[in-house]
Amino acid sequence: MAEETKGFVAACSICARGKSSHRAPAGLLRPLPVPHRPWSRIAVDFLTGPPPSDALETANLLVLQVFRLHGIPQDIALGASASLSSGYHPQTNGRTERAIQDLGSALRCLDTKHPVHETIRSRTELGEFHRLLQELRLDDDRLQRYLRLTPAQFDDLLARIGSRISRLDTNYRRSISASERLSIRLRYLATGDSYRTIANSFRVGITTVSSIVPNVATAIWDSLVEEFMAVPSTDEWRSIAGRFEERWNFPLCCVALDGKNVVIKAPAHLGSQFYNYKGTFSLVLLAVVDAEYCFRVIDVGGYGRTSDGGILANSAFGAALQSGILQLPADLPLPGADHRGPQPHVFVADEAIPSE
Incomplete structure (x- = not known):
């Protein structure tokens, strides 16, 4: 009752006009x-x-x-x-x-009610990047086991993506360097540890790690994809087919492809899109590899409920294959079977991918 009366009086224009002011003139x-x-x-x-x-x-x-x-x-x-x-x-x-x-x-x-944790304050003195990693750089083999890259490879990758992952210093704090950001990402890839473990090791916040990991990964992909994973040209397809015949005695084979279900935690509010036939939730990695198992084309992120054939059909690579713009080599006769005439180059896959 009191709240209703207070609300009525506050909204009443007559009450407002009739109320006496007890404040001194301004x-x-x-x-x-x-x-x-x-x-x-x-x-x-x-x-x-x-x-x-x-x-x-x-x-x-x-x-x-x-x-x-x-x-x-x-x-x-x-x-x-x-x-x-x-x-x-x-x-x-x-x-x-x-x-x-x-x-x-x-x-x-910057109120002290939310102070920076003491372990993060000592990042530049005791953090893994500033202590252990600097010592490992003196030993190429140990650094390669730690980050899966040699010092030369690390420096080359940093030179390629440094400008993409650098951040500006502010009046309140210094930013994490591009070298340390790359180290955090590479250590995460090398170990598969949780964000919390990586954050404790490098003495940064968990939210900082959760931001650095995808941002650096995107920078690496954008910087290297055209050089290291470009769609092969006609000459490259021909060279790959030659390696398949030389190493695996499989003539006119350009690549092998297959899909892999990568188990994940079920995302919220997405129903059964990621639920696969194995009874788990997953993303699908579709990989196209050459005779040396090197990735040539990948498609990552397909729903677990989709078959390998569906992933291939919906991918840019599959669309290019269907439309005939992959620049595959011209048909050639099989070794010792010239009487059969020229035969097309093929991709090898399991029964989950249709042959059409």
């Missing part, structure tokens, strides 16, 4: 005069909320950095007294009030 607005020299008139305001500061240190800074160079101010506009200035008189001291609000917003973001 007074006339008196803008500050235009100063005739630097620091002749200064504005001071008080910011509430952040932890207490050292008033003596603030006073010493004013004396050494302002009063010593420019003299004592003729006038000081204070925001503490409503008779001089307040946040409700922007014409009097609005610039200071606005600056104090912006400063307060920035300081609240």
Whole structure:
């Protein structure tokens, strides 16, 4: 009943007009005069909320950095007294009030109620990148076992993607270097550890790791895909077929392809799209490899419920294969079977992928 009465009175225009005011008059607005020299008139305001500061240190800074160079101010506009200035008189001291609000917003973001954990504060002294990794760089074999890359390969990859993964320093903190970001990603790939384990090792936040891992992976893919996993040309298809015949005694075979269900945790609100015939939730990795098991084309991210044939048909590679724009070599006769005439080049796969 009391809440309903309060709401009715607050919305009633007659009640508002009939209510008596118990506040003192605000007074006339008196803008500050235009100063005739630097620091002749200064504005001071008080910011509430952040932890207490050292008033003596603030006073010493004013004396050494302002009063010593420019003299004592003729006038000081204070925001503490409503008779001089307040946040409700922007014409009097609005610039200071606005600056104090912006400063307060920035300081609240760095409030000690949410401090940086002590382990993260010591990242540059005790973090895995700044201690262990720098020692491993003195031993090529140990670094390769640690990151799966030699120092030369690491430096080459960093030179390729460094500009893509670098971040700018701010007034509040220094950014994590591109070299450390790449190390976090490579260590995650090399071990498969959880984000929490990687974060504890490198002394960074878990959310930081969860941001670095996909961002660096995207940068690596975008930077290297055209050079290391471009769709083969006609000459490359012919060379791959030659290697299949030489190594596996399988003539006119360009590639082998198959799909792999990668088990994942069931995503929320997606029903049975990722549920596969094995009774688990998964993504599908469809890989096209040459005679040396090297990836030539991949398609990652297909729903687990989709068959390998469906993944291939829906992929860009499958569409190019169906439309005949893969630049496959011309038909050739099989060795020792010239009487059968020219035969097309083939892909080898299991029964999950249709032969049409």
